Amino acid sequence: MKQLQTSENAAWKQRYHLPTVAWTHTARHKPEQTMLVSDKSGVFQLYAVDRMTGAIRQVTDDEGGVPYFNVALSPNGRFFHYLQDTKGDEKGHVVRQSCAGGPPEDITPDLPPYNLRGIGFAANNRRMALTIVTEAGYQLHSLDLDEQDQVQKQRLLYQDKMEFWQAELSADETLAAVRSTRRTGSRLYCVVVFDAVTGEEVAELWDGADASITPTCFSPLAGDERILGVSSKSGQKRPYFWHPRTQERTDLDFPDMEGDMLAWDWSPDGQTLLLCHSHWAQQQLYTYELASSTLTKLDHPSGTYDLSVGPFGSFPHFLPDGTIVSLWQNGANPMQVVELDGRTGSRKRILYGPDNVPNGRPWQSVTITSADGTPFQGWLVTPEGSGPFPTILNMHGGPHVAITETFSPPAQAWVDHGFAFCTINYRGSTGFGDAFKSQIWGNLGHYELMDMVAARDWLVDQQIAQPNAIFLNGASYGGYLTLWGLARRPDLWAGGIAMVAIADWVANYEDAADAMKGAFAVWHAGHLADVRQNYVKSSPSTYIEDIQAPLLIFQGFNDSRTTARQMEQFVAKMKALEKPIEIHWFDAGHGKLEKSSVTDDQARAIQFALDNITQKKPA
Helix, strand or coil: CCCCCCCCCCCHHHHHHCCCEEEEEEEEEEEEEEEEEEEECCCCEEEEEECCCCCCCCCCCCCCCCCCCEEEECCCCEEEECCCCCCCCCCEEEEEECCCCCCEECCCCCCCCCEEEEEEEECCCCCEEEEEEECCCEEEEEEECCCCEEEEEEEEEEEECCCEEEEEECCCCEEEEEEEECCCCCCCCCEEECCCCCEEEEEEECCCCCCCCCEECCCCCCCCCEEEEECCCCCEEEEECCCCCCCCCECCCCCCCCCCCEEEEECCEEEEEEEEEEEECCEEEEEECCCCCCCEEECCCECCCCCECCCCCEHHHHHCCEEEEEEEECCCCCEEEEECCCCCCCCEEEEEECCCCCCCCEEEEEECCCCCEEEEEEEEEEECCCCCCEEEEEEECCCCCCCCCCCCCHHHHHHHCEEEEEECCCCCCCCHHHHEEEEEECCCCCHHHHHHHHEEEEECCCEEEEEEEEEEEEECCCHHHHHHHHCCCCCCCCCEEEEECCCCCHHHHHHCCCHHHHHCCCCCCCCCCCHHHHHHHHHHHHHHHHCCEEEEEEEEECCCCCCHHHHHHHHHHHHCCCCCCCEECCCCCCCCCCCCHHHHHHHHHHHHHHHCCCCCCCC
């Protein structure tokens, strides 16, 4: 059996120490400058990259780091905007940070602290929009900007108790659009458009109770008020154009393609779309010429080209000369900022990325069939040699995201220590159709566990996994599923390693941020007061007496998504029942930012698993 590699020169530690990029964007009116969020200093900070020389300059020097999502860049390239919170609790105020440096400035000082669900700018830089969440509900605000980008007037355009996201503005600042749950009460959206000055509702676009329709962006051309977005009314996501004032709509159909076709960007000259075909968690980029209706497949390196968290994140985008700037990673290459030829897709250069990357093992896409006949996709990484191996079964967070081929220091760290690593896109993941995503609603844990057990059986049947040495692992919703699996099928697992997990949906709902309660209501098919039984039924704490395997947990004191009190109660009850549990608390929110601390946690996790392989486990 392998031992924990403790040397600072160990390949697994070197991968963790590589600088990563979590967001990048190039200003519409200043294409010579690309901005990014990177942890090259040890925590995430804001950086400016001169595209002409490649020189990189650090803009912020925040001791605890800045958020790696909830970031936006003004079209003129002068200011970053991000939510400044308290130790990662995701509640605070949006601040603007000059790209030239200096202190951040609060742009909404008169508002109470809030969660952020969208930042948008008009292409002319004269207005921005914010979607925020307070105790009063979801709110859409517009903010008029002067020549120095100072806020001159702030208006509340729209407010609703129902969840809505994004804050898109038309190029000439007249219209604001969001995606809303008001039609269904679930995360199957409609698009609602408002007058950006009066708040009057201009139009709504809805594709029925079984479909979701979202806006991507308005046309970049002044006077063109069309919205580009994506609808799932056909059963697969497809782009559309829609004019809110005239109700004229055009849908783009690609009948020979299985899977989703996502709309990522609209070129500054209004002539070309950047599309992404996403099928079975793999991405292929295309351009679409509007004048000729010509779809061109780009010949780019395989891997993942986006990093999204809700409406936030980093997506490939056009420069005025047609170059595409994007994040890119795959199983062997860490996240980097690349430039692609907009006509062919070939990589022109790496604008920013690490050197001297330790070799890792390749990722393999696998298909597994669940007990009810539903196929789902996963990724497998194995050590050199033949199995069976001790194995990590990983479940992603979300739940409504999907794992694509990524550079994963945790996965490679496990493989370096002799473990196979399998991460699955279980029921609830996105990119496999709305029915696949929404099947878990109202019965959390049921279908996810079915898929987890199917993955476990497949790994054993393929002689990849040792039956008595399979560990559950995940963060956030994946942490919940780790606890859930240990509680509901205690006979199958050698242990569990969970980060920022939910153990008790009732207590978590009571303490969570207002913005999260809307999401929880979707997943449980109602708010706590209405369907309390659903929250209780789907809580690992309800079945705590059945847990047998040892459990390692990492949890944040300031987490507003997976809160502290519910985990404190769970740990106390586990200890009272003399169940094997170890918990490490950290003074932050929904995850850590400091690399050294994250590496220490990975070492604890590996040692925990190595220690528990030797103990007798059920077959």
